[in-house]
Amino acid sequence: MIHMRNITKSYEMGTQVVHALRGVDLDIAEGEFVAIMGPSGSGKSTLMNMLGCLDVPNSGTYTLDGEDVSQMSDDQQARVRNKRVGFVFQQFNLLPRTPALKQVALPLMYAGYGRSERLERAQEALRKVGLGERMDHKPDELSGGQQQRVAIARALAVSPSIILADEPTGALDSQTGTEILDLFEELNTQGITIIMITHDQEVADRAQRTIWIRDGVIVNEETNEHQ
Amino acid sequence: MNISESFLTALDSLLANKLRSVLTMLGVIIGVAAVIALLSIGNGVSDSITGEINAIGTNLIIITTDFDNSDGYQTLSQVDVDALSDPLRAPLLGDVAGIAQGNQEVISSGRSTNVTVAGITPNYFTIYNMTEFQGGDGLTQTDVDTRARVAVLGATAAEDLFPDEYAVGQSVKINGVSYEVVGVLAESGSAINNTDSNIYVPLSTAQSRLYTTRTRSGEKAVSSITAQAVSAEETDAALEQITEILRAEHGITYAADDDFSLISQGDLLETFNTITATLTAFLGAIAGISLVVGGIGIMNIMLVSVTERTREIGIRKAVGALKRDILIQFLLESIVLSLIGGLLGMTLGWLISLIAGNALDIPTVVDAGTVALATGFAAAVGLVFGIYPAWRAAGLRPIEALRYE
Known part of the structure; x- marks a missing residue:
């Protein structure tokens, strides 16, 4: 479902030009659980932003479900982020002072669902991640693991085909991290494609396939032997 | 969304x-x-x-001497009042009243106050909507005809001069002469022409005892004339009528300026x-x-x-x-x-x-x-x-x- 060909991206950081991606080719099939690994500065976060339509490449083509994303307008990209992709960030990125149910309902609101359907779907998503009892809690009333679960529920709410996770366990202790990875695995078995960025080999081992990136190019990939 | x-x-x-x-x-x-x-x-x-302004009266026009063009004389007199009162000459005017007024020291038993004393004719009270009395009554034509030494007090004036007594029937001294108080006006509260603190005496009495100025032609002068236009719409035409009549009365030649000035209630408003x-x-x-x-x-x-x-x-x-x-x-x-x-x-x-x-x-x-x-x-x-x-x-x-x- 994902086909990237010769994607490049460079930024200007002050006077310096940083070449974050220097020609990436990447194919990911539907239903895969892929880990992208690399040291910091390797371009893995930039790659994930491209995959999630948060950023556009300088050159190259990116087709998602047969559509050329690199040619889309801002609003069309927003629609892709809204309906087809769910993001999970290292820092959770929840809205401050907002109860869990409203957080999860947010993408549904932008997708144009009515009030009652929105609440229904948000509740369902929260139950799916095991937070059925904490729908009215605000972020500062939840633990890190619970906040990440809210973020995952938010990513799930519009039933996307892909979940993009940027260091989803980076801010969590290993016990909680394992629980989150279990959740991803479970979602993967339900048919959702999961692409996860990490620098932790143990975390990457939970995926079916690991892709290594360094200095803006893919240097290696291997399929994991699973238990 | x-x-x-x-x-x-x-x-x-x-x-x-x-x-x-x-x-x-x-x-x-x-x-x-x-x-x-x-x-x-x-x-x-x-x-x-x-x-x-509206409470003062209805469609009033006030005529005063224009001292810039009068060589220091008062120019208005009873002759003008009579001319303006003539319905044939001035069909657009209703009541017309001449007033002779000035400041006087007024003394009652043991009290004195310095107020405006106005010499008026009875129609003054109707023109200025002063028809309510606390006690007694207004001035009569007989009072004017006989130069009676009678006075009507504004509410504040009465309060100042007779704080503890019923003013009607008492007497006040104006310019050394005694006047009998025949009426006290109800309070009007008007801040515009201060009627409450004024004292009113017959015009003829005022002209012979208080304000004896004469016009150039020797007529007894009035300080102002108040005329009432028949309607608000006719006020402008009434102003023209007054100008015409007064210029004729005063013998003002075509090129000369008016020796009087006019202001209507509408202008004031x-x-x-x-x-x-x-x-x-x-x-x-x-x-x-x-x-x-x-x-x-x-x-x-x-x-x-x-x-x-x-x-x-x-x-x-x-x-x-x-x-x-x-x-x-x-x-x-x-x-x-x-x-x-x-x-x-x-x-x-x-x-x-x-x-x-x-x-x-x-x-x-x-x-x-x-x-x-x-x-x-x-x-x-x-x-x-x-x-x-x-x-x-x-x-x-x-x-x-x-x-x-």
Whole structure:
């Protein structure tokens, strides 16, 4: 479902030009659980932003479900982020002072669902991640693991085909991290494609396939032997 | 996302920052309150002046000597009054009254006061709507014909001269001569011609004992003549009629200037209205400036808010908010802020105008126009000063907004 060909991206950081991606080719099939690994500065976060339509490449083509994303307008990209992709960030990125149910309902609101359907779907998503009892809690009333679960529920709410996770366990202790990875695995078995960025080999081992990136190019990939 | 959803989202985020919202609103609250209060007080003052002028009488025209063209003589006399009273010569005039007045020391038993003593004819009281008496009665034609030494006191004058006694039947001394008090007028409260503190005596008596000035031709002078036009519409024509008759009476040649001047109640009203309207507009403009300052306050806070909430904007964009959604959300936030501020300001302004109206004893009026003006202005302030911050928020790149610490 994902086909990237010769994607490049460079930024200007002050006077310096940083070449974050220097020609990436990447194919990911539907239903895969892929880990992208690399040291910091390797371009893995930039790659994930491209995959999630948060950023556009300088050159190259990116087709998602047969559509050329690199040619889309801002609003069309927003629609892709809204309906087809769910993001999970290292820092959770929840809205401050907002109860869990409203957080999860947010993408549904932008997708144009009515009030009652929105609440229904948000509740369902929260139950799916095991937070059925904490729908009215605000972020500062939840633990890190619970906040990440809210973020995952938010990513799930519009039933996307892909979940993009940027260091989803980076801010969590290993016990909680394992629980989150279990959740991803479970979602993967339900048919959702999961692409996860990490620098932790143990975390990457939970995926079916690991892709290594360094200095803006893919240097290696291997399929994991699973238990 | 539809507009009511955007509205709820805006309301949500305003409620999440109550203190900041209230502080931001303060500028608009004060601005709108100032506009409402000042405009309504201005309108109240204007109404009360109009009321006072109208209370003096109906369609009055006051004729006085124009001393610039009279070689120092009084030019008006009973001859003029008679000429203007002639229905054949002056069909547009009703009652006409000559008045001879000046300041006199008036003494009662043990008290004295310095007041205006006016020599008048009985129709003066009807022309000036002074038909209510606390006690006794007005002057009669017989009083005038016989140069009777009788006086009618204004309410305040009576209070000053006879604080503990019933004034009617007592006597007062004016210029060393005793007058019998035959009537005391009811209080009028008019601030315009001060009728309450005046004392009235027959015109003939005044002309022979107090104001003995003569015109150039030797007639007994009057200090002013009040004529009543038959209707408001005919006032201008009546003014012309008076001018024509008086010029003929005074033998003024074609090229020479009038030796008298005219002012109608309508002119007076217009003059005062122009003054109060200018004052009201001026006060309103000052209040308007505070509203603009309030608007800049909103813009300031909204800009801070956009920066502070960059991450929130990034999150919203990451989960699919369109540029338009963000724009509308922030725009609505500032409009809601200024509208609520406008409503609170309106209430506050209304309270201030009530209190001020009581304190100044004027009928303050908060009319629909004022309310519409203030509300419209408040909404416009929110819109105008909200556009730039909202546009800034909507233009943020999602990836940069998410990275913002």
